[in-house]
Amino acid sequence: MLRGQAKGMATLFGQMLPAESSQGAEKAVQWAEVAGRLQSIWTEFQVEQLSKASGEKSHYTDPVKWIATFEAVMRQLPLSNPQVQQGLWDEVIAVLTAVLGQYGMGPRAFEEAKGDPHMPLRDRRFADPEWRSKPIFAVLHQLYLLLSTQVMKHAEAIEDLEPGRKAQLIFAAKTIVDALSPANFPLTNPVALAKANETGGESLIRGFEHMLDDLRKGQLTHTNPAAFKLGENIAVTPxxxxxxxxxxxxxxxxxxxxxxxxxxxxxxxxxxxxxxxxxxxxxxxxxxxxxxxxxxxxxxxxxxxxxxxxxxxxxxxxxxxxxxxxxxxxxxxxxxxxxxxxxxxxxxxxxxxxxxxxxxxxxxxxxxxxxxxxxxxxxxxxxxxxxxxxxxxxxxxxxxxxxxxGRYLAATFNILRGNDLIWNYVEKNYLKGEEYPAFDLLHWNGDxxxxxxxxxxxxxxxxxxxxxxxxxxxxxxxxxxxxxxxxxxxxxxxxxxxxxxxxxxxxxxxxxxxxxxxxxxxxxxxxxxxxxxxxxxxxxxxxxxxxxxxxxxxxxxxxxxxxxxxxxxxxxxxxxxxxxxxxxxxxxxxxxxxxxxxxxxxxxxxxxx
Incomplete structure (x- = not known):
């Protein structure tokens, strides 16, 4: 999925550049090269994986099971109720009016108005100014926050469900809405797009390589794996x-x-x-x-x-x-x-x-x-x-x-704090291509x-x-x-x-x-x-x-x-x-x-x- 989006982003950047300018032509060539490098890296990875036996997929990695889980959760929510749908539609219109109305004030007035509050709904995942730099991204993340809030509200309001099953439903709903955040995908994350533009696509390549390295080892990386060595700079009490x-x-x-x-x-x-x-x-x-x-x-x-x-x-x-x-x-x-x-x-x-x-x-x-x-x-x-x-x-x-x-257990504990221990690192290390920090606690967490x-x-x-x-x-x-x-x-x-x-x-x-x-x-x-x-x-x-x-x-x-x-x-x-x-x-x-x-x-x- 990320490979396709990364290639699409590289192509998109090339299409956004003015074809008539020599600078635009050079940029188009550059982005074409980025797309080619991404394709090459992916092909090498696929060839490498062909030599490994592919057993039955686990629930964590099988997209079909994730889709089935999503459908099962959504079927239990009263979203098909006409009154619920009307109420949701009214809230969507209100959010759109509030967000787009600010842009209608003009660029200068908007800059002055976006202090506190600058958006109807707030979340630290969308604190970067890039999320307000263009109407499309402002609307996108505000609608996401609205819809995710509604999903969780309806999940928590369900009655006549055994407490254990209700807890599972609420947990599954939260896991799904966290995973579907626009911050987790390259083409819907303006911070990642800006980073890619700034680095000429190098951040895309680094992030893609980070993702493939994690796929190879079957575990999400949180910290620089070479930063700590047992007995030398960690676990050193004599x-x-x-x-x-x-x-x-x-x-x-x-x-x-x-x-x-x-x-x-x-x-x-x-x-x-x-x-x-x-x-x-x-x-x-x-x-x-x-x-x-x-x-x-x-x-x-x-x-x-x-x-x-x-x-x-x-x-x-x-x-x-x-x-x-x-x-x-x-x-x-x-x-x-x-x-x-x-x-x-x-x-x-x-x-x-x-x-x-x-x-x-x-x-x-x-x-x-x-x-x-x-x-x-x-x-x-x-x-x-x-x-x-x-x-x-x-x-x-x-x-x-x-x-x-132990990698299955690590995935379970990471899911319990998905935004902090999964999606935060997906954005930083996959989408923005940032290098991993040297953090002893995170090193232990991944060991x-x-x-x-x-x-x-x-x-x-x-x-x-x-x-x-x-x-x-x-x-x-x-x-x-x-x-x-x-x-x-x-x-x-x-x-x-x-x-x-x-x-x-x-x-x-x-x-x-x-x-x-x-x-x-x-x-x-x-x-x-x-x-x-x-x-x-x-x-x-x-x-x-x-x-x-x-x-x-x-x-x-x-x-x-x-x-x-x-x-x-x-x-x-x-x-x-x-x-x-x-x-x-x-x-x-x-x-x-x-x-x-x-x-x-x-x-x-x-x-x-």
Whole structure:
């Protein structure tokens, strides 16, 4: 599609130039050359792809399925109702009158009038003055905003539809209207047209090459892929891999203080992402900061799934957490460890604590901290729209070798924030041909991991769809039933106020299932920035409530707001559980005399795609 539009744009520029002028003739030749180069690049790509087997298309890339989805959504909206149609037509006329009326005032008057507001409908996607430079583009984007608003209004107003299905309809409608924005297509984006004219078509060629590179790797690029290298300028906190299994490695970080807390910390990151979100760089690294606070920090680095891991179940990840806890206890000769579980690893940590409690081994864990983790999935956020029988079955079709390709998961998370993580980059890097920035967070976001397909399907079915984790003894692991009410371990539950993956209202429900002492903290921002917020950044805020509220609304109503990072609050909580210290010697310092280690941090597993 983009190839045809890019060629059409090159031809269009040539036709717009005055044929009688020598300059126009030269420009026409130039644009003809651009069209030829685009055709050549496309032909080479097609020849290259012929050598690859073309299996069945996925739902994400098959245009026929996208059209079918669009038709299914539109059929459920009351747009065929004559009254709705008349109301919509009246609004279209009003927008046209308002927009074209401004141009009728004359160029100078229009420039003076387009301050605030300069258009009936406003959206930051159309903030560039080019969208108001000509009546056609002003009308185009204003009609789009009007129609997309109407589609969403009617989708949200539909009644007599099961809540889950309605949520799917609203999500599908939003995804479609976002995709159909005129900003996403070369011939309807005046900013892209201006850039092409300014660069003599070079921006078209660069953008087309960017698009084909992404088609080759099956993943949207957000950042310069050559800008970061693990262990060199990202994930650089010094440490050693001190243990590994077929499923995970354990990294122990080198202490920077003479004394450390006697009880070490074991961090379980989600296996749907790379662990170094907690160790991006020296300024943002939670790991480095925790080490500087005098904690002996261990990090679990999960292996990206391959065909050998096809039969892994939740039991395997729960047992892996237990094994990691036991290994650290044995290595340092300590009775217990502090633990952190992030997202899905936090959900799993809850199950791990329940298993240990059932087995009479709860004292192996001195505390449990949960970063944006859920156990009750009744209101689990936007990801719920991807969980029904059909979509769970699709996972099996996409996983013929027994593991889910991480690129599908990345596409799912990108769709949840389509304008920010898809269409913004389509415009910048495909349509305008801009080069990619060097942004560590975006690099991490695109560093995908594969998941065992069998376990992933069970997770979506048993937890997200059927919400069985909160039903006592409904699920079992490691030979015993799981009952979260048995957890008496001191717990610190953190939620992000703007988290769309693990909404704070859903995370709050965690507190209803814990039987031990607990602290709930609401952090500013979302699923990532709400967690990765170092004190040095001076960003955001967090809320605490020392009373015993029954609901999140009560918590918020009586909460005290604190500026900046919540990390110092957490480490004070940790120290309050036990402040005994030991010298940072012997195996507290990995790789020292007599200590056998495997390799330097960050280890091989995090580098395996």
């Amino acid at each position: 440490g050693k891999v001190v243990h590994e299994t077929d499923l995970f490695q354990i990294i122990q970080y080198t202490p920077t203080t003479d004394k450390v807390l006697a009880t070490p910390l074991v961090i379980f990151p989600p296996w749907i992402n790379r662990f170094y979100i907690l160790d991006l760089n020296a300024k943002k690294s939670f790991v480095r900061w925790a080490v500087e606070q005098g904690l002996t920090v261990f990090m679990v680095s999960w292996k990206s799934a391959d065909a050998s891991m096809a039969d892994l179940l939740w039991d395997d990840y729960i047992q892996a957490q237990i094994d990691a806890i036991d290994h650290v206890r044995e290595r340092l000769k300590v009775p217990a460890v502090h633990t952190i579980g992030y997202c899905v690893a936090g959900t799993t940590l809850a199950a791990t604590l329940a298993v240990l409690a059932r087995k009479g081994e709860a004292d192996k864990v001195a505390s449990a901290t949960f970063f944006t983790a859920q156990v009750d999935f009744e209101g689990a956020g936007d990801l719920k729209v991807f969980v029904d029988d059909q979509q769970i079955e699709t996972i099996g079709q996409l996983s013929p070798e027994g593991y889910v390709d 995908v991991t594969n998941l065992p397909a069998r376990w992933h399907r069970d997770y979506l079915r048993d937890l997200y769809r059927d919400n069985r984790l909160v039903v006592a003894d409904s699920l079992s692991a490691c030979g015993v039933p799981i009952d979260l009410h048995r957890i008496t371990t001191p717990a610190y539950v953190q939620a992000g106020r703007e988290d769309h993956i693990a909404p704070p209202s859903s995370v709050w429900k965690f507190t209803h299932y814990l039987s031990g002492p607990q602290t709930f903290l609401l952090a500013g921002s979302g699923h990532i920035a709400g967690v990765v917020n170092p004190p040095s950044s001076g960003k955001y805020q967090y809320w605490t409530n020392d009373e015993s509220p029954d609901t999140l609304e009560e918590f918020v109503a009586g909460a005290k707001e604190h500026p900046g990072s919540w990390w110092p609050h957490w480490v004070e909580w940790i120290r309050a559980l036990g402040s005994d210290e030991v010298s940072a010697r012997g195996k507290r310092r990995p790789g020292g005399r007599g200590d056998k280690v495997i390799e330097d941090a960050p280890g091989r597993y995090v580098m395996t795609r």
